[in-house]
Amino acid sequence: xxxxxxxxxxxxxxxxxxxxxxxxxxxxxxxxxxxxxxxxxxxxxxxxxxxxxxxxxxxxxxxxxxxxxxxxxxxxxxxxxxxxxxxxxxxxxxxxxxxxxxxxxxxxxxxxxxxxxxxxxxxxxxxxxxxxxxxxxxxxxxxxxxxxxxxxxxxxxxxxxxxxxxxxxxxxxxxxxxxxxxxxxxxxxxxxxxxxxxxxxxxxxxxxxxxxxxxxxxxxxxxxxxxxxxxxxxxxxxxxxxxxxxxxxxxxxxxxxxxxxxxxxxxxxxxxxxxxxxxxxxxxxxxxxxxxxxxxxxxxxxxxxxxxxxxxxxxxxxxxxxxxxxxxxxxxxxxxxxxxxxxxxxxxxxxxxxxxxxxxxxxxxxxxxxxxxxxxxxx
Amino acid sequence: xxxxxxxxxxxxxxxxxxxxxxxxxxxxxxxxxxxxxxxxxxxxxxxxxxxxxxxxxxxxxxxxxxxxxxxxxxxxxxxxxxxxxxxxxxxxxxxxxxxxxxxxxxxxxxxxxxxxxxxxxxxxxxxxxxxxxxxxxxxxxxxxxxxxxxxxxxxxxxxxxxx
Numbered sequence: 260x261x262x263x264x265x266x267x268x269x270x271x272x273x274x275x276x277x278x279x280x281x282x283x284x285x286x287x288x289x290x291x292x293x294x295x296x297x298x299x300x301x302x303x304x305x306x307x308x309x310x311x312x313x314x315x316x317x318x319x320x321x322x323x324x325x326x327x328x329x330x331x332x333x334x335x336x337x338x339x340x341x342x343x344x345x346x347x348x349x350x351x352x353x354x355x356x357x358x359x360x361x362x363x364x365x366x367x368x369x370x371x372x373x374x375x376x377x378x379x380x381x382x383x384x385x386x387x388x389x390x391x392x393x394x395x396x397x398x399x400x401x402x403x404x405x406x407x408x409x410x411x412x413x414x415x416x417x418x419x420x421x422x423x424x425x426x427x428x429x430x431x432x433x434x435x436x437x438x439x440x441x442x443x444x445x446x447x448x449x450x451x452x453x454x455x456x457x458x459x460x461x462x463x464x465x466x467x468x469x470x471x472x473x474x475x476x477x478x479x480x481x482x483x484x485x486x487x488x489x490x491x492x493x494x495x496x497x498x499x500x501x502x503x504x505x506x507x508x509x510x511x512x513x514x515x516x517x518x519x520x521x522x523x524x525x526x527x528x529x530x531x532x533x534x535x536x537x538x539x540x541x542x543x544x545x546x547x548x549x550x551x552x553x554x555x556x557x558x559x560x561x562x563x564x565x566x567x568x569x570x571x572x573x574x575x576x577x578x579x580x581x582x583x584x585x586x587x588x589x590x591x592x593x594x595x596x597x598x599x600x601x602x603x604x605x606x607x608x609x610x611x612x613x614x615x616x617x618x619x620x621x622x623x624x625x626x627x628x629x630x631x632x633x634x635x636x637x638x
Numbered sequence: 639x640x641x642x643x644x645x646x647x648x649x650x651x652x653x654x655x656x657x658x659x660x661x662x663x664x665x666x667x668x669x670x671x672x673x674x675x676x677x678x679x680x681x682x683x684x685x686x687x688x689x690x691x692x693x694x695x696x697x698x699x700x701x702x703x704x705x706x707x708x709x710x711x712x713x714x715x716x717x718x719x720x721x722x723x724x725x726x727x728x729x730x731x732x733x734x735x736x737x738x739x740x741x742x743x744x745x746x747x748x749x750x751x752x753x754x755x756x757x758x759x760x761x762x763x764x765x766x767x768x769x770x771x772x773x774x775x776x777x778x779x780x781x782x783x784x785x786x787x788x789x790x791x792x793x794x795x796x797x798x799x800x801x
Contacts, residue, residue, distance in 0.1 A: 316766035483687050486740030504715045599691040607743040
């Protein structure tokens with residue numbers, strides 16, 4: 260890796276008048292999601308990668324200033340399509356913090372259960388996407404089929420499959436339906452069983468390991484400097500997890516370990532996500548055992564005003580640190596909301612850094628090993 | 639530990655720290671813009687190695703922009719929230735790219751959506767908007783509804799500019 264970088268020092272190439280080829284990566288959906296990068300290369304080696312985001316910029320932060328807090332929870336779903344519960348979790352918590360209310364215990368437990376199911380959902384979707392990027396098509400079909408099981412749970416509890424609109428400041432919109440606990444346990448058993456299949460088919464498959472091992476090595480100090488968080492940072496050996504460091508909602512009541520690896524290559528990032536699915540299954544089981552009876556929300560009127568001031572809240576989304584900063588001016592609408600999505604740093608800072616000096620064929624593997632979400636990046 | 643950090647900062651920069659709160663493993667600081675860079679670099683030396691975000695808030699009534707730097711320390715597990723204010727007429731501030739390289743894209747976003755000039759940032763090209771000619775869209779004096787009506791439903795436009 261170092262040798263390639265030395266040879267491909269940009270100035271030197273210009274001096275020697277070596278001609279570049281520029282290749283577009285994306286924005287077609289199967290390749291990169293709604294994201295375009297221009298890859299400048301010499302022969303097969305990448306010299307520079309320039310990201311061009313913006314295909315999914317919908318200006319949510321600004322739109323939220325025109326809507327009340329209950330409406331904004333629905334906008335939050337759309338920030339990241341694959342991981343809606345974490346975004347709702349961040350927003351409702353920041354509003355609760357700013358207005359000084361607290362959700363009842365049952366509401367907190369329900370929120371945490373759904374957020375963890377959302378994490379499993381997001382990681383299983385990722386198994387499908389990275390299998391597609393590496394040409395392991397059967398992995399894609401099976402993973403996206405299993406994703407449907409959790410989406411059914413979403414539908415059962417909330418009525419929405421992809422965009423649940425379930426959390427609300429002060430708790431959740433409605434209680435779990437009857438028999439939902441058993442349904443969750445059935446799905447968890449099924450996914451736990453499927454993990455053996457994924458191990459054989461994806462994680463320990465030679466096609467998979469050979470494409471990802473020693474590719475896109477992100478050193479710990481680079482990862483920290485670039486603002487990388489979540490599983491991508493933990494794969495570089497830094498065990499930071501907001502759920503553990505600043506426990507929120509029902510996380511203080513569960514026992515789980517932070518999955519981390521040391522090497523920092525694309526394969527470690529994959530194994531981190533595999534470990535997190537297993538941890539999340541155990542978290543949901545513990546929460547279902549401990550979930551208390553009682554109210555699931557405190558009353559929150561649609562036009563409830565939030566006292567002027569500001570609040571800041573961070574949670575651990577499936578992709579990393581997700582923070583909301585909200586400024587209120589005493590009306591029912593926020594004055595300013597800032598969303599710090601994990602994919603913003605991963606794709607715009609981390610991806611160009613990792614792409615320098617690699618072969619073109621490794622670009623999709625590196626990109627998808629970071630698990631980017633263009634919707635979350637553009638907002 | 640958080641109180642310790644605040645007292646060290648206060649002794650080093652007695653003039654510049656306008657207010658400080660430390661509670662629940664979080665430090666909130668409001669600092670003067672003249673020395674904000676020195677304070678941030680001091681915080682970085684003290685172990686705040688992760689720059690989480692750079693947030694801009696348009697304080698239209700006060701005629702100021704508020705810049706909020708969200709820091710986190712992977713070793714100490716403390717959050718630091720440093721705020722500074724710059725005048726709205728000349729929104730210029732020193733870039734912190736040489737402290738945290740990850741700040742580059744956050745500043746680029748702030749430049750595009752609020753029109754703040756970060757001096758020393760090597761690349762402030764637009765990220766999201768294409769051929770934008772209006773005032774930066776996240777400023778409070780930019781009227782989204784008026785813009786949408788004019789741009790997409792104007793008399794000469796027809797429905798979505800196709801008429």
